[in-house]
Amino acid sequence: MSGEEPKKLRSPIVTVLGHVDHGKCLHPDEKVLLTNGKVIKISSLVGVSPPDLRVGDYEVFIKRIPVLSLGLSGYIGKALTGGVWRIKYRGHLYKIVLSDGRFVRVTPEHPFLTPYGWVRADEVSKHDMIAVPDLIIINNNSSSLENGVGRIVLKSREVLFMEVNSVEVEDYEGFLYDLSVPGTQSFIANGVLVHNTTLLDKIRGTAVVSKEPGEMTQHVGASLVPASVIEKIITPLKNMFPIKLTIPGLLFIDTPGHEAFSNLRKRGGSVADFAVLVIDIMEGVKKQTLESIEILMSRKVPFVIAANKIDRIPGWKSFRDTPFTLSARSQSRQALEELDKRIYTLVGQLSQVNVPSERYDKIRDFRKAIAIVPISAKSGEGLAELLAVLAGIVQRFLTHRIMFTWGPAKGVVLEVKEVPGLGHCADVIIYDGILRKSDIVVLGGYEGPIVTRVRALLMPRPLEEMRVASEVNFINVDEVVAAAGVRLSAPELEKVVAGAPLQAVEREEEVEEVSRKIAEELMQVRFSKNIVGVIVKADTLGTLEAVVSMLEKRGVPVRLADVGPLTRREVIEASVVAKENKYLGVILLFNVKAPPDIEELALKEGVKIFRDNIIYKLIESYENWVAEERLKETYEKALKTIFPAKFQVLPGYVFRRSSPAIVGVRVLGGVIRPGYKIMRSDGKPLGKINQIQLKGKPLQEARSGSEVAISIEGDVLVGRHFDEGDILYTDPTEKDLETFITDFRSELSNETIELIKEIIKIKQIEDKKFGLSILFKLRELTSGVQRS
Numbered sequence: 001m002s003g004e005e006p007k008k009l010r011s012p013i014v015t016v017l018g019h020v021d022h023g024k025c026l027h028p029d030e031k032v033l034l035t036n037g038k039v040i041k042i043s044s045l046v047g048v049s050p051p052d053l054r055v056g057d058y059e060v061f062i063k064r065i066p067v068l069s070l071g072l073s074g075y076i077g078k079a080l081t082g083g084v085w086r087i088k089y090r091g092h093l094y095k096i097v098l099s100d101g102r103f104v105r106v107t108p109e110h111p112f113l114t115p116y117g118w119v120r121a122d123e124v125s126k127h128d129m130i131a132v133p134d135l136i137i138i139n140n141n142s143s144s145l146e147n148g149v150g151r152i153v154l155k156s157r158e159v160l161f162m163e164v165n166s167v168e169v170e171d172y173e174g175f176l177y178d179l180s181v182p183g184t185q186s187f188i189a190n191g192v193l194v195h196n197t198t199l200l201d202k203i204r205g206t207a208v209v210s211k212e213p214g215e216m217t218q219h220v221g222a223s224l225v226p227a228s229v230i231e232k233i234i235t236p237l238k239n240m241f242p243i244k245l246t247i248p249g250l251l252f253i254d255t256p257g258h259e260a261f262s263n264l265r266k267r268g269g270s271v272a273d274f275a276v277l278v279i280d281i282m283e284g285v286k287k288q289t290l291e292s293i294e295i296l297m298s299r300k301v302p303f304v305i306a307a308n309k310i311d312r313i314p315g316w317k318s319f320r321d322t323p324f325t326l327s328a329r330s331q332s333r334q335a336l337e338e339l340d341k342r343i344y345t346l347v348g349q350l351s352q353v354n355v356p357s358e359r360y361d362k363i364r365d366f367r368k369a370i371a372i373v374p375i376s377a378k379s380g381e382g383l384a385e386l387l388a389v390l391a392g393i394v395q396r397f398l399t400h401r402i403m404f405t406w407g408p409a410k411g412v413v414l415e416v417k418e419v420p421g422l423g424h425c426a427d428v429i430i431y432d433g434i435l436r437k438s439d440i441v442v443l444g445g446y447e448g449p450i451v452t453r454v455r456a457l458l459m460p461r462p463l464e465e466m467r468v469a470s471e472v473n474f475i476n477v478d479e480v481v482a483a484a485g486v487r488l489s490a491p492e493l494e495k496v497v498a499g500a501p502l503q504a505v506e507r508e509e510e511v512e513e514v515s516r517k518i519a520e521e522l523m524q525v526r527f528s529k530n531i532v533g534v535i536v537k538a539d540t541l542g543t544l545e546a547v548v549s550m551l552e553k554r555g556v557p558v559r560l561a562d563v564g565p566l567t568r569r570e571v572i573e574a575s576v577v578a579k580e581n582k583y584l585g586v587i588l589l590f591n592v593k594a595p596p597d598i599e600e601l602a603l604k605e606g607v608k609i610f611r612d613n614i615i616y617k618l619i620e621s622y623e624n625w626v627a628e629e630r631l632k633e634t635y636e637k638a639l640k641t642i643f644p645a646k647f648q649v650l651p652g653y654v655f656r657r658s659s660p661a662i663v664g665v666r667v668l669g670g671v672i673r674p675g676y677k678i679m680r681s682d683g684k685p686l687g688k689i690n691q692i693q694l695k696g697k698p699l700q701e702a703r704s705g706s707e708v709a710i711s712i713e714g715d716v717l718v719g720r721h722f723d724e725g726d727i728l729y730t731d732p733t734e735k736d737l738e739t740f741i742t743d744f745r746s747e748l749s750n751e752t753i754e755l756i757k758e759i760i761k762i763k764q765i766e767d768k769k770f771g772l773s774i775l776f777k778l779r780e781l782t783s784g785v786q787r788s
Contacts, residue, residue, distance in 0.1 A: 009246070010405040011224055012273040012394045013431055013483045015253040015264060017292040017303075025085070025176035026189055027093060027105035032179065033133075033188040035066040035078045042177040042189065045084050059086045062613060067179065068133065070113070070186045070193055075157040076133050081187070082180040082613075089176045094121040095168040096130070096192070104190040107176065109378055111195045113186075115161060129161040131193040159193065222429065222485035223252050225387070234388040236323050240361070241388040247395055247403070250387075251483045253429070264412060264429065264542065266501060270299035271412050271431035273483075274394055276386070281307040281342050281374065285349040291550075291616040293355060298549055304371045304393065305357060306386055307346060311376040313338050324374050324382035325361075343372060360389050367397070405482040408504035409435035412542075413443060414485075416496050422456070424493040428502055429485050435504055436479040441490065442514045444500025444522050444541065446564065449515040456489040497563050499541030526562050532581050533557035534622075535574050537566055538590040543615065547590050550619055557584065566594035566609075568601060575605035583626050586610065590618055634743070641739045642677060642732040643747070644755045645670030649718075650707065651725050657718040660690055660711040667708070669755045670730065671747075673701045677731040678712070680722055683765045685731060687714020704751070729759055737774045741781070753778055 028043035051059035061084040069079035089107070096112065097103040108122035113131035124130065134157075179187050186195045226249040234241055253264065253272065264271045275296055279289055296303050311318045315335035319327045328336060343359055350357045350370070360371040371389050375382030411430040419425045426443070435441075437457050443450045458474040480486045488502075501521055503514050525545045534551065536558055538544035548561045560573060566589060578585020587602070589611040594602065602609055608625070612618035646668045653664025677688045690713040692699040694706075702708045722728060732740070737756060740747065756778065760771030 007404040007406045008434070008481050009248050010403060010432075010481070011248045011251045011483045013222075013251050013253065013264075013271055013429070014274050014276065014390065014394075015272040016276045016278060017296070025087060025089065025107050025110070025178045026194065027172070028175055028177055030104055030177075030189045032065075033068050033191070035068055042084070042179070043175065045177075045179075046086065051086070060084070061086070064613075065179070067181065067187045069181050069188075070131075070159065076159065076188075077157065079181050079187075085178045085180065086175050088174070090173045091171075093170045093172045094124070095170055096121060096124055096164060097166045097168065098130070098132070098192070099163040099165045101165075102132075102191045104192045104194065105170065105172075106194065113159070113193055113195065121167075124164060124167055126164055126166055128164045130164060131159045132162045132191060133188055133193060134158050134160050222483075224248075225250050225252060227391075230387050230391050234323075234384050234391075236326065237384055237388055240325065241392060243388070243392050243395065245391055245395060247391070250391065250394070251485070253485075266410070266412060266431070270301045271429055272299075272301050274390065275301050275303040276306050276390065277303050278306045278308050278377075279346065280309050281339075281346065282309055282312050284342075284346055285353075287616050287620070290353060293353060294550065294553075295546055298553075302393070302397070304360075304373060304386070304389055305346075305350075306382075307343060307372050307374045308377055310339060310374045310381060311379050313342070318376060318379040318381060321380035321383070323384040325385065327381045339374060343374065346372065360385065366393050405432055405434070407433045408506050409433040409439070409441075409480075409482065409502070410504075411435070411482075411502040413496055413498055413500045413502060415498055416493055418494075419487075419489075422489045425458075426488045426490075426493050426496055426502075427485070428488050430480055430482045430502075432482045433504065434479055434481050435484075435486065435488075437477075440505045440508065440511065441488075441502055442505060442511065442518055443493075443496045443502045444518055445492075445495040446497050447495065448522070449518045450492050450495050451511055451515060452490040452492050454488060454490050458487040458489065459484075497541055498539065499543070499545075499563075528560045528562075529558075531557055531559055532577055532584050533559035534577075534584050535559060535570050535587040536561045536590070537570070537587070537592050538563055539592050543590050546615055547588065547618065550615065551588075554619070554623070556622075559584075563592075565592055566598050566602075568598060571598060571602045571605060571607055574602075574607045578605075578607060583629065586622065588618055588622060590615065637739065637743060639673070639675070641744075642730050642736040643671050643673070643740055643744075644732060644737065644752060644759050645672045645676070645730045646727055646755060646758070647672060647729075648727050649722065649724050653709070654718050654724060655709065656711075658716060660713050661716050661718050662709060662711045663718060663724075664707065664709050665728075667702050667704050667706045668727070669704050669751055671701050671703045672710070672730060679729050679731040679762070681727055681729065681762060683762045684721075685714075686716050686721060686728065687712050689713075729762060732759065734771060734774065737771065738777075741774065741777055748781070753782065 026042055028041065030042050031039040032042050032045065033039055045063060045065060046061045049061065051061055063081055063084050065081040065084075067079055067081055068076050071077045071079070092108060093105045094108055094110070095103055095105045106121050108120065110121045112119055112121065112124060114124075115129055119128070119130075181187055186193060188194070227245040227247055230249065231245060277289070277292055277296065279285065310316060310324075313335055315332050315338065317331060317335075319330065328339075331339075347357050355370055356368065357370040357372050360373050363369050363371055371393070373382055373386045373389055375386055409430050410432040411428045414427045414429060416424060416426050435454070435457065437454055439454045441452060441454060443452070457477050457480055459477050459480070460474060474487065477486075501518055503518065505511050505514050522541070525541050525548075534556060536544065536547050536551070538547055538561075541563060544561055544563055548558050551558055559577060560570060562570075566587065570587065574585050574587050576585070586608045587610070589609060591613040592611075594609060594611075599609075610618060610622045610625070612621060647665040648668055650664040650666055654662075655664070656662040672689060672692065674689055674691055678686050680686060690711040692702050693709045694702075699708060716722070718724070737760075741756075756771075756774065760774060763770040
């Protein structure tokens, strides 16, 4: 088959990572509809709990809340939020009131779905039609709903359009809220469908406005922006970008973020051909940015940088959907200078992580620097340049194999879900080849490779044919050509793991070989080694691979890596490792749960569990714990170790001569602590320091230069055993000095080295062999420092 059929042009795959653009927020009293029919104020979803992280001015609460959302199929269905976003706001809110009295209050840029696409709140007018779910309210009373007595149910899963009765503008100051709903970015508030626009949504929206009927093609989990649409959008830039596109278009993966990108995996790299890394120009490079860069570079994916939110540059005047080049001509000198300052701050930050970059219009060779394109996902400024740069780089540097596709399909599974009437289906990105109905395919499963036959290939109906009534919004197709997003119906898909590879097979005799290769690939990601290392569990193969890769790059060995919930065996394995190394006898869970009985077992066995649904936060929490535990360990060891020190008894500062003796001292070198044994300059022991005080307050230690009062526990008498003005020393053992030199290198200085020699000389009055090995180590240390 592959030898006879012609090669076909392939649409390159583009993914978006980095800063997710929030800012389209709701009044705190607006009520979110949950999947159980209850409503709850959006502000009550976080209560008084502190935020899990901060992204710029936003507080983010990681919450998995079951809500109703508009899916890709065009129907209302269940979805889980990724988090709740909160920001302090001062400005206008738009109150959109519908014909039946329901209303919702939002910021000016918040979009509503109309029969003509998504429209900003400040562009909605009286008599416009906006989308609402088809609901039935039981106990039609808002207070009964809030008190849990009433509930709302879906009359159908269809979307209706309702007329706008009025648009009112209100002044507001206080917190605003929003929900992120991965994949759909929509939910229902006050009975109205609301949405949060990201950079991807803006690209899609711009493409929809620029299209002619039949040009836009919807995919499962992706959106194809055709070359004809890209050329229309970049028409004003023809002089700067005189390119004729030969690619069919760009296939944008719908779900942004590095966790989703992790699933776009294949052996040795990523199915994504290129990426757009979004960085908030007002914030610069953050931890999330560094994690995205690390993943992109580890997967060898070239990328461009979208420097977002230029509309927030002080003094910047926005011009909607205008190329950056044209918008910049209308800006003040101060605004342009501020933009340049922020761009070059970004360039400097990126250079520190070995990423050479420059503003796109100042690059001569795009192979030597990463292009930075200033944009605003809010106003649409710069999107023309972003698409032009992206398409131009993709087309110029594509290899022949990426430009064309042929042969049996290769893909990756984004998600496995149960679909009414179809059973379990897999949403798949096909990155190479052609997939046909009835093809034999091999996929990665929980228990190993799954061999099955394609029963149906489903693609979303084109946008211009979508209906909000009862029409089915998926259509059957006979084949899909890479790159494409498709829903696959086949037997045994419930056994398939998300992030797993898919490969079509031309002949049945090839099944065994393909299955062997997929089994090998699975074993590279899901493994168990007989080493001392951590346990990692994740929700998909892609995120598992990303977490393991980041740990290993940080020098953390991984003993076991697998997908799915935590098991009893894995807890026992971690407990065995913990007996040998407590820092590695731990478990890291990414976006998976531990059943209650397993949690109890971990608690009983003393196994530490770390969990998060953000990769860098998961690893960061583990690293912080290790650092804190090591600090505690070092502190406890320090308390058991007598450090070298000498101090002088201050004349005129004898507060008590005995039982205990209390005197004022000046620390001449090293550090003294309560519990330290002390001696005279002739080596005679004097007891130990009981307490250290400064102005009546107890201290844990006193360092060189400090003047403090100490109490001395033991049978000592000031005037008989030592006098005012005498110099005294701490009385360490050889083991103390060995520990000090080995484990507390940061305390070593020329001063302390001379002090150690001085103490050894004193101790050798009684024991000629004392400290000989210590002196030898000190010679090695000092000679090593001199050589370096």
